[in-house]
Amino acid sequence: xxxxxxxxxxxxxxxxxxxxxxxxxxxxxxxxxxxxxxxxxxxxxxxxxxxxxxxxxxxxxxxxxxxxxxxxxxxxxxxxxxxxxxxxxxxxxxxxxxxxxxxxxxxxxxxxxxxxxxxxxxxxxxxxxxxxxxxxxxxxxxxxxxxxxxxxxxxxxxxxxxxxxxxxxxxxxxxxxxxxxxxxxxxxxxxxxxxxxxxxxxxxxxxxxxxxxxxxxxxxxxxxxxxxxxxxxxxxxxxxxxxxxxxxxxxxxxxxxxxxxxxxxxxxxxxxxxxxxxxxxxxxxxxxxxxxxxxxxxxxxxxxxxxxxxxxxxxxxxxxxxxxxxxxxxxxxxxxxxxxxxxxxxxxxxxxxxxxxxxxxxxxxxxxxxxxxxxxxxxxxxxxxxxxxxxxxxxxxxxxxxxxxxxxxxxxxxxxxxxxxxxxxxxxxxxxxxxxxxxxxxxxxxxxxxxxxxxxxxxxxxxxxxxxxxxxxxxxxxxxx
Amino acid sequence: xxxxxxxxxxxxxxxxxxxxxxxxxxxxxxxxxxxxxxxxxxxxxxxxxxxxxxxxxxxxxxxxxxxxxxxxxxxxxxxxxxxxxxxxxxxxxxxxxxxxxxxxxxxxxxxxxxxxxxxxxxxxxxxxxxxxxxxxxxxxxxxxxxxxxxxxxxxxxxxxxxxxxxxxxxxxxxxxxxxxxxxxxxxxxxxxxxxxxxxxxxxxxxxxxxxxxxxxxxxxxxxxxxxxxxxxxxxxxxxxxxxxxxxxxxxxxxxxxxxxxxxxxxxxxxxxxxxxxxxxxxxxxxxxxxxxxxxxxxxxxxxxxxxxxxxxxxxxxxxxxxxxxxxxxxxxxxxxxxxxxxxxxxxxxxxxxxxxxxxxxxxxxxxxxxxxxxxxxxxxxxxxxxxxxxxxxxxxxxxxxxxxxxxxxxxxxxxxxxxxxxxxxxxxxxxxxxxxxxxxxxxxxxxxxxxxxxxxxxxxxxxxxxxxxxxxxxxxxxxxxxxxxxxxxxxxxxx
Numbered sequence: 001x002x003x004x005x006x007x008x009x010x011x012x013x014x015x016x017x018x019x020x021x022x023x024x025x026x027x028x029x030x031x032x033x034x035x036x037x038x039x040x041x042x043x044x045x046x047x048x049x050x051x052x053x054x055x056x057x058x059x060x061x062x063x064x065x066x067x068x069x070x071x072x073x074x075x076x077x078x079x080x081x082x083x084x085x086x087x088x089x090x091x092x093x094x095x096x097x098x099x100x101x102x103x104x105x106x107x108x109x110x111x112x113x114x115x116x117x118x119x120x121x122x123x124x125x126x127x128x129x130x131x132x133x134x135x136x137x138x139x140x141x142x143x144x145x146x147x148x149x150x151x152x153x154x155x156x157x158x159x160x161x162x163x164x165x166x167x168x169x170x171x172x173x174x175x176x177x178x179x180x181x182x183x184x185x186x187x188x189x190x191x192x193x194x195x196x197x198x199x200x201x202x203x204x205x206x207x208x209x210x211x212x213x214x215x216x217x218x219x220x221x222x223x224x225x226x227x228x229x230x231x232x233x234x235x236x237x238x239x240x241x242x243x244x245x246x247x248x249x250x251x252x253x254x255x256x257x258x259x260x261x262x263x264x265x266x267x268x269x270x271x272x273x274x275x276x277x278x279x280x281x282x283x284x285x286x287x288x289x290x291x292x293x294x295x296x297x298x299x300x301x302x303x304x305x306x307x308x309x310x311x312x313x314x315x316x317x318x319x320x321x322x323x324x325x326x327x328x329x330x331x332x333x334x335x336x337x338x339x340x341x342x343x344x345x346x347x348x349x350x351x352x353x354x355x356x357x358x359x360x361x362x363x364x365x366x367x368x369x370x371x372x373x374x375x376x377x378x379x380x381x382x383x384x385x386x387x388x389x390x391x392x393x394x395x396x397x398x399x400x401x402x403x404x405x406x407x408x409x410x411x412x413x414x415x416x417x418x419x420x421x422x423x424x425x426x427x428x429x430x431x432x433x434x435x436x437x438x439x440x441x442x443x444x445x446x447x448x449x450x451x452x453x454x455x456x457x458x459x460x461x462x463x464x465x466x467x468x469x470x471x472x473x474x475x476x477x478x479x480x481x
Numbered sequence: 482x483x484x485x486x487x488x489x490x491x492x493x494x495x496x497x498x499x500x501x502x503x504x505x506x507x508x509x510x511x512x513x514x515x516x517x518x519x520x521x522x523x524x525x526x527x528x529x530x531x532x533x534x535x536x537x538x539x540x541x542x543x544x545x546x547x548x549x550x551x552x553x554x555x556x557x558x559x560x561x562x563x564x565x566x567x568x569x570x571x572x573x574x575x576x577x578x579x580x581x582x583x584x585x586x587x588x589x590x591x592x593x594x595x596x597x598x599x600x601x602x603x604x605x606x607x608x609x610x611x612x613x614x615x616x617x618x619x620x621x622x623x624x625x626x627x628x629x630x631x632x633x634x635x636x637x638x639x640x641x642x643x644x645x646x647x648x649x650x651x652x653x654x655x656x657x658x659x660x661x662x663x664x665x666x667x668x669x670x671x672x673x674x675x676x677x678x679x680x681x682x683x684x685x686x687x688x689x690x691x692x693x694x695x696x697x698x699x700x701x702x703x704x705x706x707x708x709x710x711x712x713x714x715x716x717x718x719x720x721x722x723x724x725x726x727x728x729x730x731x732x733x734x735x736x737x738x739x740x741x742x743x744x745x746x747x748x749x750x751x752x753x754x755x756x757x758x759x760x761x762x763x764x765x766x767x768x769x770x771x772x773x774x775x776x777x778x779x780x781x782x783x784x785x786x787x788x789x790x791x792x793x794x795x796x797x798x799x800x801x802x803x804x805x806x807x808x809x810x811x812x813x814x815x816x817x818x819x820x821x822x823x824x825x826x827x828x829x830x831x832x833x834x835x836x837x838x839x840x841x842x843x844x845x846x847x848x849x850x851x852x853x854x855x856x857x858x859x860x861x862x863x864x865x866x867x868x869x870x871x872x873x874x875x876x877x878x879x880x881x882x883x884x885x886x887x888x889x890x891x892x893x894x895x896x897x898x899x900x901x902x903x904x905x906x907x908x909x910x911x912x913x914x915x916x917x918x919x920x921x922x923x924x925x926x927x928x929x930x931x932x933x934x935x936x937x938x939x940x941x942x943x944x945x946x947x948x949x950x951x952x953x954x955x956x957x958x959x960x961x962x963x964x965x966x967x968x969x970x971x972x973x974x975x976x
Contacts, residue, residue: 323556363638367509367597378630383656384623390554393619393663397557400667408667412660419656423633423649431637431645461623465554472556 006063009070012051012078013118019044020111027104034102041089041107045114049082062124066186069124072474073256076326077121077249084246084333085114090449091341092238094442098349101146101236109146110242113139117250123257126175126185130168133218136250137164140243144235156234163217163227171214177207178263187262195265205269211258212273219251221311222280225304232300237347237354240296241340244303245333248310252329255314256475260322267317274315275407281308282414289421296354298421299339302380305418306332309395312411316398322475324394327468331379331391331457338376338453345369345442345450359425361434369440370429372454379457381422382415387457390464489533490547490563490614493577494607497527501603504596513595517588520599524581527606531577538570540959543966545616545680553620558675562617567963568744568814569613571956572737575821576613578945579733580606582938583726586829589934590725590836591639598639601631602726609734613741618666618677621745625738626659632727632735639724647715647722654705654715662702662742665695669750683749686975692754699747700762706739709762709799710769713792720788721841725832728784732791733825737817740798744810748802749970756971759803766803767896769796774903778910782841783831786911790867791824793900800897801882804889805971810964811957812881818956819866819874819949826863826942830856833935834915837928843914847921852928857916859931859939864912866946868905874949877957 007014023040030036052075060071089110096102112135119132141164145157179185181203182193197204213224220228232240259270285305292298310332313325346353346362346369353359363370379388392415399408442450460467485492500523507515539546545564553561565573583602591598608631611624629652636648670677673685687695705712716736720728748755755762770793777789794816801813833856834849835841850857866873869880879900886894920926931939949956 363594363597367594374630383626383630385627389623389626393667394557396664397667397670400664400671405664405668408664409661412664413657416653416657416660420649420653423652426633427637427645427649430634431648462553465552465556465559468554468556 004063004065006061008055009061009063009122010068011055012048013115013122015051016044016048016111016118017115019047020108020115023104023111024108027108034097037104037107038089038093038102041111042086044111045082045086045089048114049079052078052082066188067125067128068119068122070122073326074122074253076470076474077253078118080249080330080333081114081117081121081246084249084337085110085242087337087341087449087453088238088242088245090445091241091337091344093446095344095347096236096238099147099236101238106143106146109139109143113143113242114246117246117253120250120257121253123253124187124261126179126187126190129254129257130172130175132250133171133254134168136247137168140164140239140247143239143242144231146239147236150234150236152234153236156231160227160231167214167217167224170210170217174207174210174212174214177203177210181207187257190262191265194263199266199268204266208263208266208269209273211263212270215251215254215258216277218254219248219307219311220304221277221307222284222304223277225281225285228304229297229300232303233294233297233354237296237340237343237352241337241344244299244340245337248303248307248329248333248336252310252326255325256322259314264317271315271317274311278308278311278315279407279410281305281311282411283417286414286418286421289418292421293356294354295343295356295359295425298356299336302418302421303336305414306380308414309392309411312407313395313398316402316404318398318402319472319475320401321395321398323468323472324391324398326471326475327394328391330471331387334453335376335379335388335457338372338450338457339380341446341450341453342369342373342376345440345446348438348441356425356428360428360432362429364434365437366440369450372450373429374426375454375457377422377425381419383419385458385461387460387464390461390468394468488549489530490565490610491549493527493531493534493573494563494611494614496530496607497523497580497603498607500524500527501600501607504600504603507596510593510595513592516596516599517584520584520603521581523603524577524584524606528577528581531574531610534565534570535574535959538567538959540567541962543567543962547614548616553617557619557670557677559619559677560617561620562678563614563620564616565614567960568967569741570959571814571818572613572734572741573610575737575818576606576609576734578941579729579821579825582825582829582941583729585934585938586729586832587724587726590832594638598635598726601635602730605631605635605730609730609738612738616679618669618679618682621679622659622663622666626656628735629655632731635727636719636723639727640722642722643718644722647718650715651719654712658702658705658712661698665698668695679745682746683970685750687751689753689757689976692751692975693757696747696751696754696758699742699751703739703742703747704765706742707736707795707799708739708792709796710765710773710792713769713773716792717785717788720791720828721782721784725828725835728828728832729825732787732828733821736791736795737821740795740802740813740817743799743802744814744967749967752971753974753976755803756805759805762803763800763893766796766800767893769793770800770897770900771903774900774907777907778903780907781843783834783843783911783915784828784841786843786907787824787827787831790827790904790907791820793904794820794824794867797879797882797897797900800893801878801885804885804893805968806885806888807964807968808881808888809885810968811960812878812885814878814960814964815874815881815949815953815956816878819878819946822942822945822949823863823866823873823875826939826946827860827867829938829942830860830863833931833939838924843911845921846915846925847918848916848925849928850916851920852926853930855936856931856939859943860912860916862943862946864908866950867908869901872947872950874946874953876950877953
């Protein structure tokens with residue numbers, strides 16, 4: 001089976017990549033017809049979702065001689081990525097158009113980034129992991145720098161590129177050490193060789209450290225988080241909405257494929273590293289976020305804190321913990337998409353609504369949007385009855401199941417600190433008086449999607465059990481395979 | 482009808498929330514009249530639906546009644562599990578009744594974002610009933626925490642000058658306590674073989690060290706909510722800044738949730754730790770009763786005075802719980818319900834004055850009885866009930882708690898009884914300065930007496946105060962079996 005190409009498993013990737021090329025060509029001939037390219041991009045994502053869903057994996061199948069795997073985990077993550085990317089394109093449309101970012105390249109880069117994430121989700125080989133990661137990263141560097149006349153964006157892109165390249169190098173170095181020790185780059189084979197070695201073998205741990213550091217860089221966990229605030233702050237908001245949401249899902253896949261799929265036998269070693277990073281991320285992210293006045297920067301630190309929380313699920317080293325982490329990252333992507341959608345909504349030509357102050361008096365200007373933002377903020381803070389609570393609950397549950405009660409207490413204490421700055425947004429919207437009376441204009445598709453997005457974080461609650469079961473089955477297959 | 486009978490609790494929880502959504506949908510302040518009427522309609526309907534909970538309640542059994550059970554998150558065995566016993570049922574009725582009062586009380590005094598105000602109270606109502614009827618720990622937690630959101634908005638949007646400080650303090654204080662409780666729930670889930678049913682927690686054997694740690698985790702949540710002595714500082718701020726309706730719900734219902742938590746979790750789940758630490762809790766309760774009463778004596782702001790009086794009275798409740806006899810606990814529950822009426826009514830009285838003169842300072846008033854005789858007599862009744870005069874609801878609870886305390890330690894009873902002196906001092910002294918004496922100013926002389934609307938809600942509260950004072954039997958009777966069961970659980974060591 002390993003020597004077969006098995007192209008069916010790769011169909012969605014091929015479809016999205018082909019469509020991205022088609023859009024590139026269409027851009028060449030019909031560059032002015034931006035609506036056409038917008039429509040094509042959305043159709044691509046919808047088509048890919050159909051392809052993936054029609055062939056939703058119940059068993060594990062590999063392609064390209066074992067370099068590529070299709071299982072329930074990859075399919076679930078891919079579907080989530082399509083949905084999130086769809087939302088990003090819809091939310092970012094008028095923002096990008098007003099800033100002359102609404103060009104063919106924008107969609108092409110976005111779609112190639114999606115392909116990169118899909119490859120990461122399905123990687124079964126160190127080189128495939130790296131291929132997907134770099135495809136995504138290159139698209140992101142370009143998207144951050146897309147606003148050419150903005151010094152902030154250019155600076156952010158430069159920082160992102162330098163640190164991202166460093167991180168990729170570190171990851172690659174770790175992989176090469178593991179290759180030297182195990183003689184294989186294929187994740188299943190690496191796993192088998194690692195299982196045969198003593199888990200405290202120093203060269204093995206040495207390689208592991210570099211892999212973990214590389215992953216932490218990509219996720220933005222403290223102390224490898226330095227690029228996040230600058231990139232979030234400097235990049236155009238439509239790009240931040242992209243890079244702050246879907247890549248987190250791909251990051252989850254990265255962790256699952258490398259640490260869990262390949263190196264689970266070293267759990268004892270990577271667990272301790274992740275504990276340190278998770279605690280630092282939660283505490284550091286939440287504390288520093290309090291001091292921010294720019295909401296994009298605030299959300300950047302909030303991302304860091306959320307990634308810390310997400311790592312808590314991973315470090316438990318059990319299927320329940322991985323499920324919790326998957327659920328957490330899905331929920332986080334949806335909430336964060338909504339929050340960035342709100343910033344995009346309030347921005348208009350020549351005006352970036354990226355200061356916290358821009359949310360002042362929103363309840364007077366438009367109670368419905370204020371209510372949606374309220375839901376996103378409470379959900380990020382983890383207050384029931386929003387879905388953010390059930391995500392935190394699942395993670396804490398996983399920690400207590402492995403007797404890490406102290407870590408659970410640290411996590412909830414940092415959540416209290418975090419609640420403060422989310423509350424501050426609510427306070428500005430609801431308790432303070434109006435400053436700007438500019439009417440908020442948005443296209444129908446954006447209004448609808450934002451409404452669905454906002455209500456989803458609360459109305460999903462009765463069915464949260466079903467969602468959790470889907471996550472559990474996705475993770476369960478990986479653990480079984 | 483059978484469906485209706487089987488889902489009574491769900492109806493009472495979700496009907497006001499549905500009402501809240503409709504009220505919100507009624508639009509902006511141009512449609513304020515619609516919002517008010519809808520809110521009143523839904524709150525009255527909820528009250529009517531809650532009456533069968535009393536009528537069909539079987540007071541002979543301590544078992545949970547009106548039980549509803551359905552799986553929610555099967556992966557964690559979380560259930561949608563509702564049911565009430567004699568302890569929670571009276572609190573639900575208190576909630577549904579007071580929501581009607583609060584809606585009427587906000588009829589004219591709220592003119593800004595009326596729909597949101599009314600909807601917030603309807604959501605609160607559903608969530609509060611949910612807290613009292615949830616039998617699954619996570620469901621309980623969802624309702625318990627969810628309640629913070631509407632209250633946070635109520636204080637923050639419609640509050641007084643310093644509202645933002647007060648509401649953020651309120652939120653963070655409560656959140657911190659609650660999250661530790663959540664960790665305790667998850668721990669119990671882990672050691673209890675994978676169940677979140679509160680009734681299963683009751684039978685769970687737990688070691689002493691674990692019990693002690695869990696006790697403090699629960700204590701963090703409940704003591705903040707009650708609030709008990711060292712963690713009470715959020716309450717005066719929240720009360721003073723909250724709009725009248727917010728103060729009423731806060732004092733009358735939300736404080737009771739902390740006390741309810743002690744009864745539902747601390748005593749039956751952790752009996753040994755509760756006994757071991759009862760001295761600690763009793764000491765804090767007595768400090769609250771005596772010291773906070775003295776603090777109340779020094780207040781110049783009427784709302785602050787009533788807020789401190791609430792803390793002092795809630796000290797009675799926690800004292801009654803931790804002397805571990807049926808009299809103490811029954812007295813404490815009676816005190817909870819009575820305090821719901823009395824403190825709510827006193828906040829409404831302050832609200833009536835505040836709507837007219839926009840001052841809460843005692844010094845701005847004086848001689849109010851001359852322009853407002855009817856108001857003066859209502860307030861007299863509530864002041865007397867706050868003091869604990871026989872014939873009012875305040876007497877029943879305090880009497881039973883002091884009686885129960887005597888059986889344990891005479892000193893507890895003696896210290897607790899000082900409240901009869903101090904309580905009388907601060908309440909009546911405030912009453913005297915506000916209502917009697919020479920008319921303080923022209924503004925006071927020009928005050929109009931109660932409108933019909935105000936008379937209606939004060940009369941509703943007065944009926945509660947007097948009814949419970951003269952004939953407490955219906956309230957005490959329904960809780961008797963449940964309290965006996967609770968005492969036996971609390972006396973049985975789990976070691």
